[in-house]
Amino acid sequence: MSFDHFNYKGVRFVKGIHTEESLNHAENEFEVFDDDIYNVTFSKSGTNWMIEILNLIKHKGDVTKTNVTPIFSRSPWYETASFKEREKKLVSPRILTSHLPHHLFAKSYFNSKAKIIYTMRNPRDVMVSLFHFTKILKIYTPAENFQDFLEDFIQGKVSIGSWFDHVKGWMQMKDDDRFLFITYEELLQDLRGSVVRICKFLGQELDDAQIDLVVENSTFKSMKENPMSNWSKAPSELVDQSKGSFLRKGISGDWKNHFTVAQSEYFDKIYQEKMKDLNMSFFWEQSS
Ligand code: A3P
Numbered sequence: 485m486s487f488d489h490f491n492y493k494g495v496r497f498v499k500g501i502h503t504e505e506s507l508n509h510a511e512n513e514f515e516v517f518d519d520d521i522y523n524v525t526f527s528k529s530g531t532n533w534m535i536e537i538l539n540l541i542k543h544k545g546d547v548t549k550t551n552v553t554p555i556f557s558r559s560p561w562y563e564t565a566s567f568k569e570r571e572k573k574l575v576s577p578r579i580l581t582s583h584l585p586h587h588l589f590a591k592s593y594f595n596s597k598a599k600i601i602y603t604m605r606n607p608r609d610v611m612v613s614l615f616h617f618t619k620i621l622k623i624y625t626p627a628e629n630f631q632d633f634l635e636d637f638i639q640g641k642v643s644i645g646s647w648f649d650h651v652k653g654w655m656q657m658k659d660d661d662r663f664l665f666i667t668y669e670e671l672l673q674d675l676r677g678s679v680v681r682i683c684k685f686l687g688q689e690l691d692d693a694q695i696d697l698v699v700e701n702s703t704f705k706s707m708k709e710n711p712m713s714n715w716s717k718a719p720s721e722l723v724d725q726s727k728g729s730f731l732r733k734g735i736s737g738d739w740k741n742h743f744t745v746a747q748s749e750y751f752d753k754i755y756q757e758k759m760k761d762l763n764m765s766f767f768w769e770q771s772s
Contacts, residue, residue, distance in 0.1 A: 485618050485627040485636050487643065495585060495645040498623055503565045507588065510563035514590045519577040520598040521686065523559060526650040527583055527643060528613035529605040530668040532730070535559045536702045536713055537671075537679060538579045538601070541688050545697025551712040562590075583644045586653030597662065599686060602654050605668035606768035607647045608739035608751065611637045613732065615742070620727045630742055638754055648758040655762055669736050669767045675699050704734035 488499040492507045523538055525531040532555050539558055543549035550558065559579040560570045574580075582589065593600075605613075615633050618624035627633035640646030657663040664685045671678045676699050683690055690698070700706060707713040708731040715723060715730035723730070743751065 485633055485642065486625045487623050489643070493588060495588065496641060496643060498643050501564055501566075501623070506565040506567065507563055509568075510582075510584065510590060511588050512591060514562060514592065516590050516592040516596045516598050517576060517578065518597040520596070521577060521579045522593070522598060522600040523579065523581045523603070524589075524600050524654065525581075525583060525603045526605075526610060526647050528610045528617060530603045530671060531581060531583070532556070532713070532715075533668070533671060533702065533707070534601060534603050535579070535581060536707055537682065537698065540698040540701055541679070541683055541686065541690065542577070542579060544690055544694040545701065547697070547701045547710075550701075551710070553712070554715075554717040555707075555713045556715060556718060563588075585645065585650050586656060600657070600663050601682065601685070602657075602663065602665040603668060603671075604651060604665060604766070606736065606739070606766075607637075607755070608743065608748075608768070609668070609736060610647060612739050612742050614642060616728055616732055617730075620724050620730070622722055622724055631747065634743075634747055634751065638751070648755075652759070652762050655764060658764070667767055672734075672736055675703065704731065707731055708734075 489496050490499050490502075490504070491497070492502070492504060497507065521538060523531065523534045525534065535555055535558055536550070539550040540547065557570065559581045560567050560574075562571075562580045562582055563584050611634065614637070615627070615630060618626045618633075627636065636642055637647065640649065644650065654665070658665060664682070666678060666681070676695065679695055679698050679702075683695070701710075708729075711717060713731075716725065718725075718730070739748075
């Protein structure tokens with residue numbers, strides 16, 4: 485896989501979508517407000533799903549209020565070059581998205597009371613999702629084959645660099661009251677329970693009927709059928725809808741349809757090495 489990129493402080497970014505200026509602004513100048521909510525992920529980990537959930541929670545499940553903006557511009561990525569224009573139109577409490585690694589995140593965040601929700605996903609499924617995404621997003625030249633892509637992913641030669649570094653960096657905050665980490669797999673297994681947990685973390689009091697609405701409107705089926713959530717409104721210069729859908733499968737374990745046994749063992753070995761210092765265990769370590 486290749487894409488027009490540049491390195492910023494050791495991390496690979498997409499040229500045009502990000503600029504040195506936008507990253508410097510995000511890290512050093514951007515002002516975080518105490519009531520901001522940040523949706524932070526490594527790409528393909530459930531970023532848009534969390535955008536949907538957080539906006540529905542904000543509007544007590546009322547989809548007519550969230551459907552006023554297509555999902556990809558509803559909670560903008562604050563590190564992107566296009567953010568400046570969007571920033572002025574945001575209404576507090578702001579819900580913002582970011583793929584930034586921990587060490588490049590807004591410095592002003594660390595002196596604020598703002599909250600972060602960090603969504604993670606089995607890296608094998610992240611890889612598969614990204615592999616397919618590179619075919620529809622026009623900024624990418626897809627990899628020749630899955631093996632090449634696997635190497636790129638392991639070496640952090642994808643947008644936002646290394647998945648391993650991203651997770652390890654953000655997990656430094658795991659015991660911070662302002663930080664909630666959740667997995668894509670937990671959302672899949674128990675969406676209602678996850679929504680309740682997120683509401684509690686945010687201090688949002690929704691009644692049972694409102695929680696039901698958040699859940700109903702954020703299922704894979706609802707989002708896939710919702711033109712404001714399924715990326716069908718994404719600019720054609722950016723997305724080739726004929727090559728696949730953004731909401732592709734929405735399942736856990738699709739990696740089993742892509743990895744050979746040898747690739748799986750190889751990935752396992754790298755995973756063990758890279759994650760050994762992080763004293764945490766994740767759902768996918770038992771099930772892969
Ligand atoms: P797949 O390609 O495996 O289907 P991101 O938003 O971080 O780019 O992640 C995109 C992935 O999240 C895609 O995975 C997409 O289908 C999945 N996704 C988005 N909304 C979802 C939902 N409501 N339920 C399950 N998966 C969802």
